[in-house]
Amino acid sequence: MKDRPPKIEEALPRLPQKPGVYQYFDADEKLLYVGKAKNLKKRVSSYFSKDRFENGKTALLVRKIQSLKYIVVDTEYEALLLENTLIKKHQPRFNIQLRDDKTYPWICIKNERFPRVFTTRKLIKDGSEYYGPYPSVRVLKNILSLITQLYKLRNCSFNLSDENIQAGKFRVCLEYQIGNCKGPCEGKQDEEDYREAIAQIRNLIKGNVQSVIRDLKARMLEQATNLQFEEAQYTKTRLDALEKFKSKSTVVNSSIDNVDVLTILADDKFGYVNYMRVIRGAIVQSHTIEVKKQLDERPAELLASALVEMRERFGSVSKEVLVSEVLQVEFPDLRIHVPQRGDKRRLIEFSERNARFFMMDRHKEQEKVDPDRHINRILSQMQEDLRLPELPRHIECFDNSNMQGSFPVAACVVFKNARPSKKDYRHFNIKTVEGPNDFASMEEVLHRRYKRLVDEDQPLPQLVVVDGGKGQLSSALKTLDELGLRGKISIIGIAKRLEEIFFPEDPIPIYIDKRSESLKIIQQLRNEAHRFGITHHRNRRSKGVIRTSLSDIQGIGEQTARQLLRHFKSVKRIREASEEDLAQVVTQQRAKLVYQHFNGKEE
Numbered sequence: 001m002k003d004r005p006p007k008i009e010e011a012l013p014r015l016p017q018k019p020g021v022y023q024y025f026d027a028d029e030k031l032l033y034v035g036k037a038k039n040l041k042k043r044v045s046s047y048f049s050k051d052r053f054e055n056g057k058t059a060l061l062v063r064k065i066q067s068l069k070y071i072v073v074d075t076e077y078e079a080l081l082l083e084n085t086l087i088k089k090h091q092p093r094f095n096i097q098l099r100d101d102k103t104y105p106w107i108c109i110k111n112e113r114f115p116r117v118f119t120t121r122k123l124i125k126d127g128s129e130y131y132g133p134y135p136s137v138r139v140l141k142n143i144l145s146l147i148t149q150l151y152k153l154r155n156c157s158f159n160l161s162d163e164n165i166q167a168g169k170f171r172v173c174l175e176y177q178i179g180n181c182k183g184p185c186e187g188k189q190d191e192e193d194y195r196e197a198i199a200q201i202r203n204l205i206k207g208n209v210q211s212v213i214r215d216l217k218a219r220m221l222e223q224a225t226n227l228q229f230e231e232a233q234y235t236k237t238r239l240d241a242l243e244k245f246k247s248k249s250t251v252v253n254s255s256i257d258n259v260d261v262l263t264i265l266a267d268d269k270f271g272y273v274n275y276m277r278v279i280r281g282a283i284v285q286s287h288t289i290e291v292k293k294q295l296d297e298r299p300a301e302l303l304a305s306a307l308v309e310m311r312e313r314f315g316s317v318s319k320e321v322l323v324s325e326v327l328q329v330e331f332p333d334l335r336i337h338v339p340q341r342g343d344k345r346r347l348i349e350f351s352e353r354n355a356r357f358f359m360m361d362r363h364k365e366q367e368k369v370d371p372d373r374h375i376n377r378i379l380s381q382m383q384e385d386l387r388l389p390e391l392p393r394h395i396e397c398f399d400n401s402n403m404q405g406s407f408p409v410a411a412c413v414v415f416k417n418a419r420p421s422k423k424d425y426r427h428f429n430i431k432t433v434e435g436p437n438d439f440a441s442m443e444e445v446l447h448r449r450y451k452r453l454v455d456e457d458q459p460l461p462q463l464v465v466v467d468g469g470k471g472q473l474s475s476a477l478k479t480l481d482e483l484g485l486r487g488k489i490s491i492i493g494i495a496k497r498l499e500e501i502f503f504p505e506d507p508i509p510i511y512i513d514k515r516s517e518s519l520k521i522i523q524q525l526r527n528e529a530h531r532f533g534i535t536h537h538r539n540r541r542s543k544g545v546i547r548t549s550l551s552d553i554q555g556i557g558e559q560t561a562r563q564l565l566r567h568f569k570s571v572k573r574i575r576e577a578s579e580e581d582l583a584q585v586v587t588q589q590r591a592k593l594v595y596q597h598f599n600g601k602e603e
Contacts, residue, residue, distance in 0.1 A: 019075055024065045269292065413425050
């Protein structure tokens with residue numbers, strides 16, 4: 001790279017070959033970008049050793065950089081953590097953005113003598129326990145509904161100290177009368193029994209449903225042994241509710257315990273990361289975020305950053321993490337792997353499905369705000385795949401059609417904003433070419449088409465697609481040269497056999513991914529041109545057959561010929577028909593003329 005800023009030129013030789021974090025600043029000392037590196041010298045130098053960048057944002061960033069700072073750490077993992085902290089603190093313009101500003105609810109077990117259990121969006125440092133956050137309010141409500149169903153807890157905010165209860169300061173309320181509370185305010189429930197319920201609730205919230213079931217089974221057996229049948233029946237009702245909840249929440253083998261799952265799907269501008277926490281085969285938390293790309297980051301890079309953010313946000317201490325991409329960063333004390341089969345692979349697929357639904361919802365929202373977003377994305381992809389100087393909003397495709405050189409025609413189809421514009425379709429009868437010569441026919445058609453557009457000062461297409469390989473493309477280029485349009489119109493050829501894309505003056509074709517939307521648009525253009533051309537060729541051929549075989553008969557006009565063809569379907573059947581059969585379709589006089597033409601003398 002030429003003309004590096006003085007501070008950059010001075011700093012590059014001094015960079016250590018160690019892991020660390022680097023920060024880029026502009027002329028006003030404003031932080032532009034924070035990055036991590038396994039080798040600071042190699043990574044930072046790579047930005048200033050190129051004259052061109054594939055990503056326009058990277059080129060813009062490099063142009064703005066005037067100075068840099070760096071921090072050396074021991075491992076790449078520490079660099080990732082520090083990078084994450086700095087990004088959240090400073091929100092640099094060119095860094096990825098985690099789009100998720102919502103305040104999610106938590107379950108609070110209040111720090112008091114008879115703890116209340118409720119939802120809150122505020123975390124107060126008073127010794128209370130907080131579990132969450134819960135991105136899905138539905139999941140939160142299901143858990144609280146189960147807790148209310150299984151346990152009779154108070155919901156009042158009285159100070160239930162032993163002194164206040166002994167002094168009789170409180171009276172049981174309606175909740176006690178209808179069976180939703182056991183009345184600890186009047187000493188009708190002791191603290192040990194209440195604390196035991198809270199311990200089970202704590203396990204339930206953490207996803208340890210099986211341990212709660214085990215405790216309740218032991219209690220039910222003890223109650224039955226002590227002939228406490230009414231209490232045993234109540235415990236059994238709670239057990240049934242827990243078993244039902246467990247069957248609904250368990251999605252894989254219950255031996256998969258305390259595992260984090262992260263997957264990512266990405267489009268051209270965003271990554272969509274789904275995080276799930278799995279306890280004993282049950283998904284106890286699931287959340288998806290949108291990550292905005294800035295410098296064309298790879299999915300694995302986005303996923304590594306999201307892993308740090310999600311584990312910190314949800315307070316995860318899991319030692320095993322399942323991911324959909326192989327991460328380049330080593331996380332100490334974590335077992336990170338990409339499962340290929342079995343129940344763990346099912347979790348990855350389930351997580352990817354959640355990410356896909358979120359991505360589709362975001363696309364739908366964007367299309368409501370910006371209806372052309374989908375089209376612009378396709379056109380941008382075409383521009384990148386086909387190396388075009390501008391978006392191909394106006395595309396024209398040409399195809400020749402003839403039968404052993406007879407009735408040669410050509411078709412031109414037009415796509416505007418990636419959609420067919422049928423009112424702009426044109427067909428051509430080849431006038432100057434004798435015999436089957438596709439190359440010469442292509443020259444004639446393109447010359448007629450673009451000479452007219454130039455003469456009438458009509459807008460030219462951004463891209464021309466020629467159905468054929470190097471030969472047809474060369475003929476088309478010859479015409480553009482003659483009209484002085486070389487360089488003003490981009491042109492490619494597509495060969496049918498292997499879907500090869502040929503470029504001017506490049507003997508080696510490229511092969512676009514078969515799943516690419518760019519190739520699908522080109523194929524649609526080619527197929528539409530072929531259909532439109534064949535239809536016109538058939539019509540012309542049909543008129544030609546009428547003209548040479550029937551209209552040459554003295555006294556038989558085109559309308560009579562059409563009547564006969566419509567009825568008999570072919571000239572051969574007309575030739576073989578009797579005079580009586582012909583007279584059923586046309587007048588007796590005309591039937592006699594046709595019959596005599598085919599049977600009284602040679603055609």
